[in-house]
Amino acid sequence: MSTRKLKFKTELNQLMDIIVHSLYSHREVFLRELISNASDAIDKLRYEALTDRSLAGADTEWQIRLVPDKDAGTLTVSDNGIGMDEETVIRELGTIARSGTKAFLERMKEGKQASAPDLIGQFGVGFYSAFMVADKVRVVTKAAGEGAKAVSWESKGSGDFTVGDTEREGHGTDIIISLREDARNFLEGWELRNLVKRFSDFVAHPIVLVTEEEKEDKKERKEETVNSQQAIWLRPKDEIKEEEYASFYKHISHDFADPLHTIHYSAEGTLEFKALLFLPAQRPFDYFTAEPKPRVQLYVNRVFITDACENLLPQYLRFVKGVVDSSDLPLNVSREMLQDNPMVRKIESNLVKRILGALDDLKTKDYEKYVTFFKAFGGTLKEGVARDYANREKLASLLLFQSTRTEDGKYLTLDEYIGQMPEDQKEIYYLCGDRMGSLRQSPYLEVFKDKGQDVLLLDEPVDPFFAESIGEYKGKSFKAVDQGALADAPEVDEAHAKAYEKLLKYLSDSIEEVKEVRLSSRLRESAACLVADEGQMSAQMERLMKQFGNEMGETPRILELNPAHTAVQTILGLYEKDSKSEDVAELGRLLLDEAIIAEGSKIKDPSAFARRVNMLISRQAG
Numbered sequence: 001m002s003t004r005k006l007k008f009k010t011e012l013n014q015l016m017d018i019i020v021h022s023l024y025s026h027r028e029v030f031l032r033e034l035i036s037n038a039s040d041a042i043d044k045l046r047y048e049a050l051t052d053r054s055l056a057g058a059d060t061e062w063q064i065r066l067v068p069d070k071d072a073g074t075l076t077v078s079d080n081g082i083g084m085d086e087e088t089v090i091r092e093l094g095t096i097a098r099s100g101t102k103a104f105l106e107r108m109k110e111g112k113q114a115s116a117p118d119l120i121g122q123f124g125v126g127f128y129s130a131f132m133v134a135d136k137v138r139v140v141t142k143a144a145g146e147g148a149k150a151v152s153w154e155s156k157g158s159g160d161f162t163v164g165d166t167e168r169e170g171h172g173t174d175i176i177i178s179l180r181e182d183a184r185n186f187l188e189g190w191e192l193r194n195l196v197k198r199f200s201d202f203v204a205h206p207i208v209l210v211t212e213e214e215k216e217d218k219k220e221r222k223e224e225t226v227n228s229q230q231a232i233w234l235r236p237k238d239e240i241k242e243e244e245y246a247s248f249y250k251h252i253s254h255d256f257a258d259p260l261h262t263i264h265y266s267a268e269g270t271l272e273f274k275a276l277l278f279l280p281a282q283r284p285f286d287y288f289t290a291e292p293k294p295r296v297q298l299y300v301n302r303v304f305i306t307d308a309c310e311n312l313l314p315q316y317l318r319f320v321k322g323v324v325d326s327s328d329l330p331l332n333v334s335r336e337m338l339q340d341n342p343m344v345r346k347i348e349s350n351l352v353k354r355i356l357g358a359l360d361d362l363k364t365k366d367y368e369k370y371v372t373f374f375k376a377f378g379g380t381l382k383e384g385v386a387r388d389y390a391n392r393e394k395l396a397s398l399l400l401f402q403s404t405r406t407e408d409g410k411y412l413t414l415d416e417y418i419g420q421m422p423e424d425q426k427e428i429y430y431l432c433g434d435r436m437g438s439l440r441q442s443p444y445l446e447v448f449k450d451k452g453q454d455v456l457l458l459d460e461p462v463d464p465f466f467a468e469s470i471g472e473y474k475g476k477s478f479k480a481v482d483q484g485a486l487a488d489a490p491e492v493d494e495a496h497a498k499a500y501e502k503l504l505k506y507l508s509d510s511i512e513e514v515k516e517v518r519l520s521s522r523l524r525e526s527a528a529c530l531v532a533d534e535g536q537m538s539a540q541m542e543r544l545m546k547q548f549g550n551e552m553g554e555t556p557r558i559l560e561l562n563p564a565h566t567a568v569q570t571i572l573g574l575y576e577k578d579s580k581s582e583d584v585a586e587l588g589r590l591l592l593d594e595a596i597i598a599e600g601s602k603i604k605d606p607s608a609f610a611r612r613v614n615m616l617i618s619r620q621a622g
């Protein structure tokens with residue numbers, strides 16, 4: 001028999017350190033996590049065995065077993081599920097970086113340890129939560145299928161783990177936890193019974209508690225099924241308590257926090273299914289970094305089919321967790337069949353309708369809660385505007401925005417924006433940027449403030465994409481204030497146009513970085529700004545495309561100057577004195593730098609910028 005010692009992935013090691021040393025409250029959740037894994041393992045095998053009979057062998061009496069052993073001080077959680085081979089064990093329990101680990105560790109470092117269980121819940125440590133109560137964990141597992149070899153895995157939770165050969169009768173997994181001195185309560189039958197009732201009652205497979213009882217000096221083994229296995233989604237709504245919903249939600253989502261909102265209904269008529277869906281209260285850690293996984297589980301008549309049915313919900317509703325149980329699909333439905341199934345498509349559009357309806361309800365009836373939801377997932381909803389044409393308007397009506405008029409932390413909807421538009425305003429104005437703070441200071445807003453018109457301020461990464469794709473809302477088109485000409489901005493006055501004509505031509509020729517230099521009608525306090533030409537991509541959109549790996553080169557933009565600004569007038573004065581002056585072009589470039597900084601971009605040549613500023617300073621002195 002060979003045993004190998006392997007090191008945990010560094011990030012996992014740090015994570016384990018936190019789990020072992022600083023998580024004391026709510027540590028009973030380890031049992032829920034292990035039962036959840038056991039149940040998943042059984043579901044996986046049951047599903048695979050639908051198409052490959054040889055996998056499950058004779059064993060179809062699915063079971064999760066809890067075996068406390070007071071003499072040994074161990075609690076064993078066993079299942080007869082799919083099991084793991086050596087490669088899987090090493091990968092899944094030690095060497096693969098769990099997505100979001102970095103972000104999680106950073107948040108922990110910020111000293112938010114008090115709320116560690118909440119953090120860890122969003123992050124979901126799963127199997128590793130066993131180390132909250134264990135001195136040592138041993139895993140004995142054997143994959144389903146002919147010729148599989150049993151593997152053992154063992155660790156004290158820091159630094160390294162060992163992997164070796166072992167024996168196990170059938171397929172499945174035993175997690176053997178050597179309980180810490182202060183966690184011996186998890187050996188008590190009543191404690192385990194309670195925890196299963198609280199956290200895992202609805203698990204579809206029997207959870208069997210195996211205890212020993214002293215009887216006339218003899219020890220007797222007793223087996224009892226401790227969960228009711230009742231599918232919560234089939235029960236009538238008014239009989240289900242909030243806590244029951246919450247604990248079911250935690251079971252399927254691995255979230256420690258309660259759900260923000262629950263949607264439970266049953267569709268009847270041409271389409272029959274039950275749906276129990278949840279909106280999480282917080283954004284999971286790996287929400288933006290991990291491959292988005294749909295988390296709505298599909299059941300057929302109470303039998304788990306898959307949690308990887310991608311067409312059950314569109315990507316932009318990927319934050320929704322829950323269960324759909326259909327009685328129209330065949331039990332032996334394969335993944336391929338689900339791919340392009342008209343029934344699944346019908347279920348999807350029904351779910352989407354209900355979810356959007358529920359969001360609308362929440363917005364009207366519990367606005368505070370809706371804002372919490374929107375802060376976490378509003379960005380995702382915006383993706384839907386581009387992707388789901390049929391629901392575009394409904395989705396757009398659900399969006400919340402900050403604008404030049406909203407106070408910090410307050411929002412307005414598109415309908416509210418339109419409702420407040422002055423009569424002469426034809427378009428919905430918006431400005432995209434990286435930070436709300438600099439957006440509010442942006443020179444592009446000056447003319448709008450002047451005219452009492454509101455501008456939506458968009459600071460999420462998805463926003464440039466969203467704004468391009470929405471096009472219009474209720475007949476009002478979206479218009480970027482840093483792009484093209486403004487339909488209802490005042491004309492540049494004729495005297496100015498004439499006075500500046502030659503200078504503009506000179507600057508246009510000498511500043512190659514820009515397409516054109518022209519006079520602006522959108523500035524009040526600022527001297528200059530850069531605008532994209534009509535139909536040209538905005539600076540934010542270009543940056544976004546670059547982030548996604550689409551290098552498309554930058555399109556030169558238009559430099560606009562404020563003819564009434566002293567700095568601009570001074571340059572005109574210099575030019576009129578000496579039309580060949582080098583200084584004029586240099587100062588023009590300085591205005592370009594200024595415009596670049598004001599829109600939140602980076603100047604290409606900071607040392608040239610410094611040289612120009614220095615020139616100005618020494619000119620003052622000299």
Ligand code: ADP
Pocket residue numbers: 037038041079081082083084092093124125126127128172173
């Ligand atoms: P998660 O369950 O969120 O994927 P875990 O850390 O709990 O994360 O588990 C990591 C992986 O280890 C699982 O995805 C699964 O592949 C494997 N695993 C854990 N427990 C079991 C089990 N009882 N049977 C089979 N595989 C398991």
